[in-house]
Amino acid sequence: MSPLDPHRLLAVARKEWIQLRRDTRSMILAFALPMMLLVFFGYAITFDIDDITIAVVDEDRTAASRELVDAFVASDYFTVRERLADRGRTEELLVRGRVLGVLTIPPGYARDRAAAGRGATVQLLLDGADANTATIAMNLSGAVAASHGAQVAAAGASSPDRASNATGAPVRLESRTWYNPRLESRHMIVPGLIAVIMSMIAAMLTALTIAREWERGSMEQLAATPVSRLEVVLGKLLPYLVIGILDVSLAVVAGMLLFGTPLNGSVLLLGVMTVLFLVGALGLGIVISAVVKSQVLATQVAMVATYLPALLLSGFMFDIASMPVVLQGITYLVPARYFITVTRGIFLKGVGISVLWPQALLMLLFAVAGVALATRAFRKELEA
Amino acid sequence: MNPVEVEGLTRRFGDFTAVDGVTFRVRRGEIFGFLGPNGAGKTTTIKMLTGLLPPSEGTGRVAGLDVRAERDGIRERIGYMSQKFSLYADLTVHENIELFAGLYGVVGTRYEERRAWVLEMSELADAVDRLAGELPLGWKQRLALGCATLHEPSILFLDEPTSGVDPVARRRFWDLIAAMSEAGTTVFVSTHYMEEAEYCHRLALLNRGRLIALDTPRALRARTVDPIFRLETEDAPRAVQALVHAPGMVEAAMYGRDVHVTVENETTGVDTVRAALAGEGLSVASIERVEPSLEDVFTALVRAEGGAVVG
Known part of the structure; x- marks a missing residue:
């Protein structure tokens, strides 16, 4: 008997498709949930910081000090919430979280700025409780200060009575960010989000399917026919693969329309990679449902086993390179890790298979392992 | 070679022996009744013969194939109707027939023929687009019988096919079984309705996992x-x-x-x-x-064994 008969495979796939269409719960899970998650996360998760509230303590009170404060305000990154005459309330403001930073311009700032070769010093105290935001604020304030310094120096150079200002800005670092020039985190989040959401949805969808057969008793009738394990697994997988591809397509379009995520690379390559990824993720769901045999438990296990690793260990939220070595090792077992590299690569960098082949290979490995494990786990005998 | 040959078949679940060293042969074309109260081991035996449950001990051959090693071959040659209705309730009559035809490799013109036969036999031609789950129990059982015989199996295993059905529908179901037997199909059927046993050519009486008698209904009654x-x-x-x-x-x-x-x-x-x-x-x-009725015979045989009737 051949283990893979097209008639039997299609019979299972067609039946699964009909059942899926008639099951409202599965349809919601298949279409409404991924879109909801995409929109929700797309708007809620943002790593961008475009409004850093600061307090200004201007002890110099000169035109020069006001110019500096104006430079901060003009940058659009900073909003001055408080203007203080002295440092007395500095700590209170930071502790209460009223401001993220306090910019202090000491007396003599204008004098120091004017004195050639010395340079003036100002202080920025930052609330480091949120290290991520503090780092970004520090970098942004550094950039604002440097740019303002350069402007002042240039103005000085062009005015005839300050002929020489050689020490103004001898070297200027001009950095430019590629692929996501405005560093909009949403552009980075949407491709990653597609991988996270699909990891979970794919496994949950298939987790329901075999568990449902056990619960309703139809597994017994199915098991008494000549259908092979591989035929059942693949037959159940096919309709969900179609759903998964539809989901990813919808998510790509939604990402482009709602969040302006650019799709720079090949759509075809993204499609092929999506299939590889989905087969592995769907297979995992079947493994879970075949082992657990209850719909409720299977979906719960599927969610915990896919969503959390995809969210935390895939490089979506946290940089893998800065994780402890042990955790880094575990990330290799999270297929979403590879798919995120792929989606970000194709969306933002427009890279091709010449760059993404290692990810493609690893996802293929997961796909084959997923189907093999699912076939093994799904025991036709009612009890071994 | 007999369609079913069983030698010392045993199945244990932990300390409990559900089927205890059962030995029997089923002849070609006969209606072989498996009679006994609930818990006597009827379903467990049928599951072992259909390859759904591996035996703990003993041997079983169905259509000449070993129930342990050649399950795939057995599944192609048998039809099976489980005790609980287990077709797909969320598929229509037509879709269930189409599914099982596909699973049994019944395609092309043969599919059209067999589908027509099933609808006629089960009298469900007017209900093809109704969901199987919404049918009355008697109709469901005829549909299940149809789906189990789409591929014209030489042996049919029916596990309490008429449980819960009203007497009229039950009578009709047995007429179908009799017709299939006349057409040459071997029918292995379990029941706990004593009056149904009269339809069988031979009866195996089961109690507490043990075979306590095997004969024609007439001989069994005479034996008391x-x-x-x-x-x-x-x-x-x-x-x-x-x-x-x-x-x-x-x-x-x-x-x-x-x-x-x-x-x-x-x-x-x-x-x-x-x-x-x-x-x-x-x-x-x-x-x-x-x-004596078969019920009397059964009680007498169990008493002769020194045991009590289960159930």
């Missing part, structure tokens, strides 16, 4: 050791009380308004009964010898 009398009296409950403890009696029980009494000796039986009742001041309106 002790004669049974039916008697009419003015107070049946008191009569039973009086007879149960009287010497020379095997058993006494109410049968409607009558009393069935099993005696040790046929020739002296009637006098013994009259004497026992007279001692209680009861008169006998009539007393006559009756043919």
